[in-house]
Amino acid sequence: MYTLQKKKAEIFTAIEDAVKKAYGEVEMPSFTVEEPRDKSHGDFAVNAAMLLAKALKKNPREIATAIIENIDNSSLNAAKIELAGPGFINFTLDGAYIKNVLSEIEEMGDSYGNVNVGEGKKVMIEFVSANPTGPMHMGNARGGALGDTLANVLAKAGWDVTKEFYINDAGAQIEKFGNSLEGRYIQILKGEDAIEFSPDWYQGDDIRVHAQNYIDLHGDSLLELDGDERRRKLIKYALELNIDALQETLARYGINYDVWFRESTLHDAGDVMATVDKLVKSGKAYEKDGAIWLKSTDFGSDKDDVLVRQNGIPTYFAADIAYHRNKIETRGFDLCINIWGADHHGHIARMKGALEAVGIDSDKLMVLTIQLVRLMSNNEVVRMSKRTGKMVTLSDLIDDIGVDAARFFFNMRAAGSHMDFDLDLAVEQSNENPVFYVQYAHARICSIIRLLEQEGTLVPSIKDVDLSLLGAKEELDLMRQLALLPEEIENAAKSFEPSHLTRYLLDLASSFHSFYSACRVKDDDIKLREARLKLCDSTRAVIKNVLDVLGVSAPTQM
Numbered sequence: 001m002y003t004l005q006k007k008k009a010e011i012f013t014a015i016e017d018a019v020k021k022a023y024g025e026v027e028m029p030s031f032t033v034e035e036p037r038d039k040s041h042g043d044f045a046v047n048a049a050m051l052l053a054k055a056l057k058k059n060p061r062e063i064a065t066a067i068i069e070n071i072d073n074s075s076l077n078a079a080k081i082e083l084a085g086p087g088f089i090n091f092t093l094d095g096a097y098i099k100n101v102l103s104e105i106e107e108m109g110d111s112y113g114n115v116n117v118g119e120g121k122k123v124m125i126e127f128v129s130a131n132p133t134g135p136m137h138m139g140n141a142r143g144g145a146l147g148d149t150l151a152n153v154l155a156k157a158g159w160d161v162t163k164e165f166y167i168n169d170a171g172a173q174i175e176k177f178g179n180s181l182e183g184r185y186i187q188i189l190k191g192e193d194a195i196e197f198s199p200d201w202y203q204g205d206d207i208r209v210h211a212q213n214y215i216d217l218h219g220d221s222l223l224e225l226d227g228d229e230r231r232r233k234l235i236k237y238a239l240e241l242n243i244d245a246l247q248e249t250l251a252r253y254g255i256n257y258d259v260w261f262r263e264s265t266l267h268d269a270g271d272v273m274a275t276v277d278k279l280v281k282s283g284k285a286y287e288k289d290g291a292i293w294l295k296s297t298d299f300g301s302d303k304d305d306v307l308v309r310q311n312g313i314p315t316y317f318a319a320d321i322a323y324h325r326n327k328i329e330t331r332g333f334d335l336c337i338n339i340w341g342a343d344h345h346g347h348i349a350r351m352k353g354a355l356e357a358v359g360i361d362s363d364k365l366m367v368l369t370i371q372l373v374r375l376m377s378n379n380e381v382v383r384m385s386k387r388t389g390k391m392v393t394l395s396d397l398i399d400d401i402g403v404d405a406a407r408f409f410f411n412m413r414a415a416g417s418h419m420d421f422d423l424d425l426a427v428e429q430s431n432e433n434p435v436f437y438v439q440y441a442h443a444r445i446c447s448i449i450r451l452l453e454q455e456g457t458l459v460p461s462i463k464d465v466d467l468s469l470l471g472a473k474e475e476l477d478l479m480r481q482l483a484l485l486p487e488e489i490e491n492a493a494k495s496f497e498p499s500h501l502t503r504y505l506l507d508l509a510s511s512f513h514s515f516y517s518a519c520r521v522k523d524d525d526i527k528l529r530e531a532r533l534k535l536c537d538s539t540r541a542v543i544k545n546v547l548d549v550l551g552v553s554a555p556t557q558m
Contacts, residue, residue: 166263
């Protein structure tokens, strides 16, 4: 049990015992033992008295006073136990307990902060899943940073995590991709007037580039083929290149998936039509006007949805239902997390309804929606890349500000909140830049360790450190902040919100900078110097630990 967990458990037990002494057998409410943000309120605050007021028919402050009078403080070693506000009980401890965190950090290394919320259950996180018909945009940038970091958080919280990219290599968008490639191929070889390029096709320069590169490799050999075969060959050529480019760009962004799952495999295996057949047999789908429809109105939609078109081709929705059956039934994931853009919010209820219709518990699907991002520079919205003059892509963003700033900034806000991304701040080397502020704290500690090592003082083992020497307010505050990490990991995992960790890092860096300003590490007293050096190194280890979760580097010098 971690330092804070252990102390909270001791306080929890002490409160229960005190209530029993004061009032006899009482059904205890689900009270909390929390760390107040305002440290003037002590180390821990308890709300038990206020929750007991109704059952005991007494004023909360009266109850709190009775609890305080009956608390056994012999094991808690609290310096102060005080009544506060409407009935809070605040505990100020002597500080000795918090020093155990340094032992935990040394003993656990990179696994410090790990908790067991997931209990080994299998979770799959599917995120980005951009259509492989073009480059990735800003929505993919935010979804990628969030999804990858959430996967790391859940792994530290005891889940068995799989990261998956769903490749939409079948269906209407691939048909459109083929038409677009064929149109540019013919235009390049026969002239612009040889074929009308539909405004519904993909207009990007990347389509023309693919067509020209194919011609450079294979000439006009496709002109003699019929349209279906020509489009098939062009799709096969360009699609694989696009998928390779997606993998390369995401790898640059620090994202490496466990599984790249192709939609086409569901069609090839017959899983899509098998899912449709199951829905028809269960009475959840029906045939009308030559098409097959899902009774989406049965689970809250304003209209039914087409599963199979009149031409016999399944819709994307049908494939998506089959894909989620594959995740949950075939591969046995206990929880599937999808990260979608906010424009897909209306799709959540019908997808969950479709899962219930095929006999799957819809609670096994969780959808996190992300809001749009506005890129800002000089207080103006940026829509075009300076380099290409086109819409800003993920690659442009990485080129302009780097991976560290992108991943840190995107995880500073809750997924469901709108975000203005300040490009100028992201590259600023000052304490105003959050990622710079945190990385600078890590680099400063590494510099301290190097300089003292050159002078003959090495980071000691915890067994050789006199922890009683660490009693200054700034030292204790820093150790308290270090002790919070397991709880922050747990909170981030339970809320599926990695933004807990960026806030934690900023608070930790602030605590370290305050400590560094107030407490001279290179003290003349060798024992005090070693104790403070150990505290510095423990802070370094925790900063790096959390930066690793965020996928952000921990520089040793800046």
